[in-house]
Structure formats: structure tokens, C-alpha cells
Amino acid sequence: MSFESVMPPYNSTDPTARFLSSSSLDFLLIEMVPMAYRVTNQLASSSSATSSPSTGSDPTIQSQIQEGKKEEQEREPPAASAAVVLDEEELRESVFFRLESIGYRVGQGLVERFSRDRTRFGDTLDVIKFLCKDLWTLVFRKQVDNLKTNHRGVYVLTDNQFRPFSRMSTEPGGQAVLRAQPFLWLPCGIVRGALAAMGIQATVQAETTELPGAVFQIKTIAGKN
Amino acid sequence: MAIYSFYIFDRHTECIYSRTWLPPPAPPSQSSADGPHIPPPQSQTLSAKSSSDNAKLIFGTVFSLRNMVRKLGGDDDAFISFRTAQYKLHYYETASNLRLVMLTDTSTLSMRNVLHQIYINLWVEYVVKNPLSPVEHKGGEGVRNEMFEMGLDQFVRGLM
Numbered sequence: 001m002s003f004e005s006v007m008p009p010y011n012s013t014d015p016t017a018r019f020l021s022s023s024s025l026d027f028l029l030i031e032m033v034p035m036a037y038r039v040t041n042q043l044a045s046s047s048s049a050t051s052s053p054s055t056g057s058d059p060t061i062q063s064q065i066q067e068g069k070k071e072e073q074e075r076e077p078p079a080a081s082a083a084v085v086l087d088e089e090e091l092r093e094s095v096f097f098r099l100e101s102i103g104y105r106v107g108q109g110l111v112e113r114f115s116r117d118r119t120r121f122g123d124t125l126d127v128i129k130f131l132c133k134d135l136w137t138l139v140f141r142k143q144v145d146n147l148k149t150n151h152r153g154v155y156v157l158t159d160n161q162f163r164p165f166s167r168m169s170t171e172p173g174g175q176a177v178l179r180a181q182p183f184l185w186l187p188c189g190i191v192r193g194a195l196a197a198m199g200i201q202a203t204v205q206a207e208t209t210e211l212p213g214a215v216f217q218i219k220t221i222a223g224k225n
Numbered sequence: 226m227a228i229y230s231f232y233i234f235d236r237h238t239e240c241i242y243s244r245t246w247l248p249p250p251a252p253p254s255q256s257s258a259d260g261p262h263i264p265p266p267q268s269q270t271l272s273a274k275s276s277s278d279n280a281k282l283i284f285g286t287v288f289s290l291r292n293m294v295r296k297l298g299g300d301d302d303a304f305i306s307f308r309t310a311q312y313k314l315h316y317y318e319t320a321s322n323l324r325l326v327m328l329t330d331t332s333t334l335s336m337r338n339v340l341h342q343i344y345i346n347l348w349v350e351y352v353v354k355n356p357l358s359p360v361e362h363k364g365g366e367g368v369r370n371e372m373f374e375m376g377l378d379q380f381v382r383g384l385m
Contacts, residue, residue: 023354030356167354169372179357 103189165212
């Protein structure tokens with residue numbers, strides 16, 4: 001975070017480059033998750049209100065209540081109010097889908113933008129390396145720490161200092177690892193989108209067992225590489 | 226230098242964080258009868274109730290002093306610290322209306338810089354940029370996280 005202007009020879013290879021405070025990306029990424037929860041809950045409550053008006057709740061009132069609640073809910077996954085409309089698993093799935101799709105789109109765009117000066121990738125491993133080094137540095141400002149593969153289409157990327165988790169912390173016993181999980185879904189989508197843009201269909205799963213580390217597992221879908 | 230305690234008040238005037246440090250074991254003799262917000266010899270043993278009362282008293286004091294200073298010295302004047310026979314209170318107010326208060330021994334020089342450092346290096350980094358911490362810290366929610374606590378403790382102990 002800085003107000004100082006960047007000194008000239010910033011980026012000779014890319015005259016279109018612009019600078020953006022990394023804090024704004026941080027804040028945007030932070031807000032994506034609670035926003036996805038809010039939108040999902042709002043959609044669910046408005047659709048349930050229209051589909052079953054017999055419950056007697058007026059949709060406009062409901063949305064007003066939602067508006068009012070917004071402030072308080074802010075960053076908490078609003079589990080309590082969700083239970084009324086969606087059960088936990090449904091909510092999780094729906095939020096995951098929302099974030100993952102957004103990430104997918106971002107990943108696709110990023111690859112088009114940043115692989116334009118490269119030659120075609122020879123094989124899947126080259127693509128994964130590009131992902132681990134170049135793309136990871138672009139999005140998370142560091143490279144992946146460890147890459148493992150079973151040479152049968154499964155790649156495991158370990159980042160011991162996953163950027164979005166670097167400042168994640170709760171009071172002792174605050175279930176930090178559990179609450180960190182939704183913050184992996186957008187990056188999952190970015191990875192999957194990036195791979196898709198480079199011609200690799202894959203499923204991507206991520207998990208963390210201890211902050212600030214994160215492990216991404218990429219399973220390429222056979223016959224597509 | 227000894228640092229006795231540290232408080233953060235949000236823009237709704239609520240005390241969202243407070244922390245006291247044990248004084249170095251030697252000099253517990255001098256503090257016997259003092260004002261409402263007492264340096265640690267006693268406040269270590271104070272109950273939760275009275276420590277929240279302490280926070281309220283401190284806020285009342287700094288709030289009035291700040292307003293008084295502005296009335297007397299104009300809007301640009303800032304209240305920085307005051308001292309009593311027992312302790313010195315340092316005050317720092319951010320542009321976002323967060324108020325940081327630190328109680329130290331009387332011989333300590335200005336802690337304005339220290340409070341500013343706490344604000345930019347600990348508060349902004351570990352509370353504001355913490356994805357698991359809410360925007361508003363009602364009841365101190367999200368402030369008392371491990372990274373902030375650890376960072377603050379290290380920083381303050383490094384000064385003492």
C-alpha cells in the first residue's frame with residue numbers, strides 16, 4: 001500500500017501495464033466470499049418467498065430485512081439465517097458454485113492476457129509449470145512452493161504461504177481452518193479457468209490443514225491433453 | 226520504560242480491545258492510592274467488570290480532554306498525552322476515528338510514533354486485512370485474533 005508513484009523503468013516489455021494497489025485486490029478477495037454468501041441467501045429467500053407465498057411473508061419485507069441484516073452479517077457466513085431457507089450443504093454447494101464460476105472466468109481471462117507472448121505449451125507439465133510460476137506470481141505474488149505429480153494426470157500444488165491466508169487469524173479456538181475453506185473456492189476456479197484456457201480440462205480441489213498453507217489438487221480429465 | 230496497558234476504541238466509542246502487561250517484578254511499593262484508572266499493580270487482579278469500567282473511564286477522560294484541547298487550541302490542535310504522579314497516558318487518534326490509548330510509566334517519552342506503528346503494522350495488517358475479521362468490531366469481535374495479539378505482545382515487549 002503506497003501513495004508514492006512508481007519510478008520510471010517499470011515495465012519495458014509491457015507498455016500497457018498499469019499499477020494497482022495490491023491492497024485493493026486483497027480487500028476485493030476478502031469481500032468476495034461474504035458477498036457470495038449474501039447473494040446466495042438473498043436469491044434463496046426471494047425465490048422461496050415467491051414460490052411459496054402461503055408462508056405469509058411478503059418478499060419486499062423479506063428483502064428489507066435482508067438489507068438491514070446485511071450490515072451485521074458483513075463477513076460472517078450467515079449460518080443462522082441460512083438455516084431457515086437453505087440447509088448447510090446446499091448453501092455450501094451454491095456458494096462454491098458461484099465463487100468457482102467467477103474464478104473460472106477470471107482464470108480464463110488472465111491466461112489470454114499473460115500468455116500472449118509465449119509459444120504454445122508442449123505438454124501438460126509445461127502448462128502446470130506456467131501456472132505454478134507465472135500465474136501464481138501474478139495472482140498471489142509468489143510461486144508455488146512444491147509441485148508433485150503421479151504422472152497420470154494428478155498434480156498437487158503446495159503453497160506454504162498462500163497469500164490470501166497470510167493474515168488470516170482468529171481468536172484461539174475460532175475454527176480458523178474451517179472458516180478459511182470458502183476463501184479457497186475462488187482460487188480453485190481461477191486455476192481451473194486458467195487450465196481450461198490452455199486446453200486442459202481438469203477438476204481442481206483445494207484444502208488447507210494449517211494456515212497459511214494451502215494444497216491444490218488438479219486432476220486432469222483424460223483424453224483432453 | 227514500562228508499558229502498563231493498551232486500549233483501542235472504535236468510532237462508536239466502544240472499547241474493542243484492552244490489554245495489560247505485568248509490570249517488572251521489582252517496584253510494586255509506590256502505588257497505593259491512586260485515581261480510577263490505575264496502573265497494573267492492582268489492575269492485574271481486577272475483575273472483568275472493573276476493567277471494563279476502567280476502559281469507560283479512560284474513554285471519558287480522553288474524549289473530554291480531546292474536546293477541551295480543540296476548544297482551547299483550535300481544531301488543528303491535538304491532545305497527545307497527560308501524566309499523573311503514577312502514570313502517563315498517551316493518545317493517538319487515526320483519520321478513521323480509531324482511538325488508541327496507552328498507559329506507561331511517567332518517565333516515558335512520546336509514544337505517538339509507537340501508537341502509529343501499532344495502527345499501521347498491526348491493526349491495518351492483522352485486523353483490517355484479515356479475511357476472518359468483520360468490518361465492525363462489535364464487542365471486540367475479530368480484534369483479539371492470534372496474529373494481532375502475538376504481534377502486539379512482541380512489539381510492546383520489545384520496547385520495554
